[in-house]
Amino acid sequence: MLTARQLKIIKLIMNNPGIHGKEISENLNVSTRTIRSEITFMNDVTNCILIRSSTKQGYMINDEHLDIIRNIVNQDNENVDLAVYRIYKIIGKILFFEDCSIYDLSELLGLSDSVIRKEINKVIQFLLKNYNVELFKLKKDECVILLEESEIRELLFKIVKDMALENPDALMDILYMLLSDSWVMKYYKSTKEDVIKIMNGEQVYLSETNLSIFAACILICRVRNLNGYNLEDNQISSPDDLSTRVITKLCMQSSYLEQADIPILYNLLHTFKMKSTDEVPEITDFTVLVFDEFCNEVFDKYSINLKESEALSSKMLLHIEFMNRRVIGGYELKNPIVDDVKTKFPFAFEISMMIVPILFKYKRVYVTEDEISYLTVYVAQFLENENVKLKTIVVTSQRHSVKQLLTQWLEMYFKNQIAIVDIINKEALKKMDLTSIDLVITLDSFLILKDVEVFSMDKLPEIKDIERLNSMIHMIRMNKRVSKILDCYIQKEHVKVYSDAMKLPDLLQEMSKKLHESGSISDTKGFYEDVLLREKNYPTNLGSQMMVPHALFTFADKTGIEVALLKKPFEHDGNQVQLVFLLALEKKRNDEINLLFQFFNQIVSHKKYMHALLQSEDSDAFIKNLYSFKLLE
Secondary structure (H helix, E strand, O other), X not given: OOOHHHHHHHHHHHHOOOEOHHHHHHHHXXXXXXXXXXXXXXXXXXXXXXXXXXXXXXXXXXHHHHHXXXXXXXXXXXXXXHHHHHHHHHXXXXXXXXXXXXXXXXXXXXOOHHXXXXXXXXXXXXXXXXXXXXXXXXXXXXXXXXOOHHHHHXXXXXXXXXXXXXXXXXXXXXXXXXXXXXXXXXXXXXXXXXXXXXXXXXXXXXXXXXXXXXXXXXXXXXHHHHOOOOOOOOOOOOOOOXXXXXXXXHHHHOOOOOOOHHHHHHHHHOOOOOEOOOOOOOOOHHHHHHHHHHHHHHHHHHOOOOOOOHHHHHHHHHHHHHHHHHHHHOOOOOOOOHHHHHHHOHHHHHHHOOHHXXXXXXXXXXXXXXXXXXXXXXXXXXXXHHOOOEEEEEEOOOOHHHHHHHHHHHHHHHOOOEEEEEEEOHHHHHOOOOOOOOEEEEOOOOOOOOOXXXXXXXXXXXXXHHHHHHHHHHXXXXXXXXXXXXXXXXXXHHEEEEOOOOOHHHHHHHHHHHHHHOOOOOOHHHHHHHHXXXXXXXXXXXXXXXXXXXXXXOOOOOOEEEEEEEEEEEEEOOEEEEEEEEEEOOOOOOHHHHHHHHHHHHHOOOHHHHHHHHOOOOHHHHHHHHHOOOOOO
């Protein structure tokens, strides 16, 4: 907690009781004024008189605090140094002494005017570098505050948060500096107890670190209020949620908080995960939108589906929810090992960076590399443990050196997308069971397989082949996704082939009843009428023979799909319709349904495939024909 020089001073006094300042200064090659300043500072930091002094007896250790002295001497001294402590102390003095001048600071801190000027420049640079803020400026040797009270409190909150996460043991010291001696420890303890009591009433709790941060920030509001630095009551209302309830109760039960404190404290508390045994933190629609867009862009660029693992994607979604809250609120996390993360997981970091332009597009804020490094850990875990790579056979009769070059090329560019099962020649391929194989890569341009995609090259791979193979991998993965969606939403028991003629209203009514029977909708009549209203105003025809009706305003209890294949078409909106997919959709964003619509749009443009679907004799044949289509072919 103290600097090397301060520790040397303590050790000199311990080993030489009654040593005078001149002797210490000569030993350490500094001025006696510096020694006095250091000792005053150490006594301030620890909030007790560690070192006593007198003109006759010199400096001596205060026996009452020997335990503290021993702890200080035995520490590894890798925490906050004097320079940072002094920065916080200057910030505190400037904030709590109006029109504080250089000469005031010189007297308060026991430093010369020239040293104070240098220290003030350090403070200015520190705040710009770490918080991109200009707290004050010098005007005729006076420190003139430039920020509004709300901005000052947010800055103090951020400093406290960063310190508590970096070095929890130093939090009280830093708080003592920032509040410029304007508080006592018992207020902090009682504030913490108030927070715990209210959270127990709400059956939630914070981690010990977040609890300490929150209590410290409440104390900042208290001290600022008591010293006359009040927030303007701008009538900004916070959402009616758990965070607001906790802060409102604190305001009601405490004389030291005001109504105007609620929004600024809410912005901080909202970034913390409040844990509960029976309640999952709410994931906002905005986070789902960002996450879906992020996953889709990763899939489009790298053919990697981050949603393959439901458990991990749920954790990632929750992390992004609180990352968004922090970034939007200005309370980003710092990560001291961000460079190590970038070095150890470069590809995962590259993927994670794709979320930056998405969040900027919607909120005009940038995600810091520190925050990205935390997301990187989730992506790296996915790539290592959950990413399902395409099982690949390499077919070549070339010599060993050619095989080696080909496998090195695949490893360099596609190690996160394919897993090479074997390297064999064409004759061995004929005897091999390929039912579990996703892709065959070959240098034989005449190799054709019926049920497995084949990527052919006439010679060793070139730059253009990277794009070609990426495109094929993307197509294979996209079709796998579509097959998974079809498995989920379209089963043969929900497909009916009609031999007799049907009118659209009668057909939709019958299909709506089936959706009700399957538990997708609860109000059959309301859903049916809503679908008819949509068809009247916004027909859902795709092509000339197919339509995909769904409701305008009525949402489903769970997403469901009913399919009708009509041997005798009916006329609708100038088209002869034979195929109907009736959709009941939940009130939430669902990128699977979006992909399904893409699938629908493609199948109507393929006459041969559409003809095969319409010729299906029963539901089994229809499902088989439906799965035979290759998306993006």
